[in-house]
Amino acid sequence: MDLTLKIWRQENAKARGKFETYKVKGIPEDASFLEMLDILNESIVDRVQLPIAFDHDCREGICGMCSLYINGRPHGPDEGITVCQMHMRNFKDGSTIVIEPWRARPFPVIKDLMVDRTALDTIIQAGGYVSVRTGGVPDANSIPIKKESADLAMDAASCIGCGACVATCKNASAMLFVSAKVSQMGLLPQGKIEASRRVQKMVSKMDELGFGNCTNTYACEAECPKEIKVTNIARMNRHFLGAKLGAQKMSG
Amino acid sequence: MAKLLHYSSLTKKFIMAIAGLFLATFLIVHLVINLFILPLTGNHVEIFEIAVHFMTSNPLIKVFEIVLFGGFIIHILYGLIVQIQNWLARPVRYKKEGYSHTSFFSKYMIHTGIIILIFLVIHFINFYFVKLGLTEAPEGPMAVAGDHDFYHMAVNLFSNTWYSVLYIVIIIILGFHLNHAFQSAFQSLGLNHSKYTPFIKAVGTIYSIVIPLGFITIPVYFLIS
Ligand code: SF4
Ligand code: FES
Numbered sequence: 083m084d085l086t087l088k089i090w091r092q093e094n095a096k097a098r099g100k101f102e103t104y105k106v107k108g109i110p111e112d113a114s115f116l117e118m119l120d121i122l123n124e125s126i127v128d129r130v131q132l133p134i135a136f137d138h139d140c141r142e143g144i145c146g147m148c149s150l151y152i153n154g155r156p157h158g159p160d161e162g163i164t165v166c167q168m169h170m171r172n173f174k175d176g177s178t179i180v181i182e183p184w185r186a187r188p189f190p191v192i193k194d195l196m197v198d199r200t201a202l203d204t205i206i207q208a209g210g211y212v213s214v215r216t217g218g219v220p221d222a223n224s225i226p227i228k229k230e231s232a233d234l235a236m237d238a239a240s241c242i243g244c245g246a247c248v249a250t251c252k253n254a255s256a257m258l259f260v261s262a263k264v265s266q267m268g269l270l271p272q273g274k275i276e277a278s279r280r281v282q283k284m285v286s287k288m289d290e291l292g293f294g295n296c297t298n299t300y301a302c303e304a305e306c307p308k309e310i311k312v313t314n315i316a317r318m319n320r321h322f323l324g325a326k327l328g329a330q331k332m333s334g
Numbered sequence: 335m336a337k338l339l340h341y342s343s344l345t346k347k348f349i350m351a352i353a354g355l356f357l358a359t360f361l362i363v364h365l366v367i368n369l370f371i372l373p374l375t376g377n378h379v380e381i382f383e384i385a386v387h388f389m390t391s392n393p394l395i396k397v398f399e400i401v402l403f404g405g406f407i408i409h410i411l412y413g414l415i416v417q418i419q420n421w422l423a424r425p426v427r428y429k430k431e432g433y434s435h436t437s438f439f440s441k442y443m444i445h446t447g448i449i450i451l452i453f454l455v456i457h458f459i460n461f462y463f464v465k466l467g468l469t470e471a472p473e474g475p476m477a478v479a480g481d482h483d484f485y486h487m488a489v490n491l492f493s494n495t496w497y498s499v500l501y502i503v504i505i506i507i508l509g510f511h512l513n514h515a516f517q518s519a520f521q522s523l524g525l526n527h528s529k530y531t532p533f534i535k536a537v538g539t540i541y542s543i544v545i546p547l548g549f550i551t552i553p554v555y556f557l558i559s
Binding site: 088101151153154155156180182185186187188250252253254255285286288289292293294295296297298299300301304305312313315316317318319320321322323326 | 343
């Protein structure tokens with residue numbers, strides 16, 4: 083495959099970036115998108131220039147590091163998949179591909195296509211945990227958990243924290259991510275105890291970091307590589323409202 | 335004011351949703367009264383005038399009117415605040431954006447909202463301010479007897495083709511706004527349920543079609559006759 087790539091280049095966080103156009107030739111259809119960038123980078127290095135920086139780690143769709151905004155969609159055109167798992171056969175030979183970093187105020191660009199997603203970790207640090215040790219794996223059925231709750235918690239827990247939801251949202255809202263984390267713990271007995279405190283802390287951290295407000299466009303659900311559902315957002319809204327109205331005033 | 339900004343993003347959305355649902359309910363009442371402008375029955379003018387008289391003089395409605403105003407102001411103010419914050423949340427825009435599948439009208443809530451707001455101001459100048467005595471009743475071929483003769487005021491306005499056409503366009507835009515708004519309000523309130531959500535979505539769609547259609551029949555009637 084021969085392709086024209088328009089790629090965002092930015093030397094560092096402070097520099098002004100711009101799009102550079104690259105032509106690549108003879109890319110195999112079975113290459114993954116990142117492999118295609120590797121091939122391009124090799125040729126750039128051969129010319130003794132700086133390769134394009136982009137985030138990646140596992141390349142098997144589980145770590146959440148890869149983060150490219152391709153032709154107006156995070157993780158590219160394929161559904162329910164991260165960009166490291168997406169193959170070049172999704173593109174037509176001879177086409178032009180625009181590659182940009184995630185854009186959101188809380189995700190500053192570090193270099194080229196890499197952005198700093200510490201903000202998501204900061205939200206987790208605000209309350210996305212269970213404060214006490216819950217021990218090893220308990221005996222099956224020693225704590226009864228409804229099958230439905232277990233399934234929903236498991237689904238929510240499949241969020242890999244990639245930030246595609248923020249990247250695609252026209253409001254740069256982190257609601258899908260936060261609601262997945264809130265649900266994953268709030269649905270299970272060990273996490274329920276701190277649920278009302280957790281949801282309030284995480285939401286206020288999310289706001290403080292400058293993510294936008296959710297306006298229910300559901301672009302996040304459409305683009306999430308792990309297919310996290312917006313029903314998690316409704317659950318978070320519900321729990322938050324319950325916590326604000328019902329729980330005692332929070333201290334500390 | 336500072337307090338309004340201080341509320342969390344979720345609280346803002348709850349308040350907007352409640353205010354919005356309240357306004358949506360009021361719209362039904364408004365439509366039912368308006369429909370009596372049409373010759374549905376022999377004494378439709380009388381019924382219309384009685385309804386208007388009730389709406390303008392009943393003390394309970396007076397209280398309600400304040401709540402309604404509050405609803406409008408809160409909904410509009412929060413709509414603007416939320417939108418400005420959302421723009422600020424993405425200072426650098428994408429070169430190529432918005433290719434994700436989303437609910438279509440959700441992207442244009444601020445635009446449809448602002449158009450509705452502009453119309454609302456015109457609407458107030460035409461009717462509500464007349465009632466308050468702030469503006470003169472509009473002139474027209476029909477004699478307007480007294481400041482509260484809303485029937486003839488409406489007939490005068492709708493006799494103007496341009497006004498009628500503008501009215502129709504605005505109401506269609508209102509329909510777009512309502513289409514996303516209805517189900518969105520329930521989502522913001524956390525009311526999502528595998529059994530009832532499909533029903534809510536269906537009601538929202540029907541509501542956003544039927545209510546505007548109802549309003550549109552009135553100018554259409556005047557355009558035809
Ligand atoms: S909710 Fe989906 S899109 Fe958002 S961070 Fe988690 S996995 Fe990524
Ligand atoms: S590189 Fe780990 S999910 Fe893509």
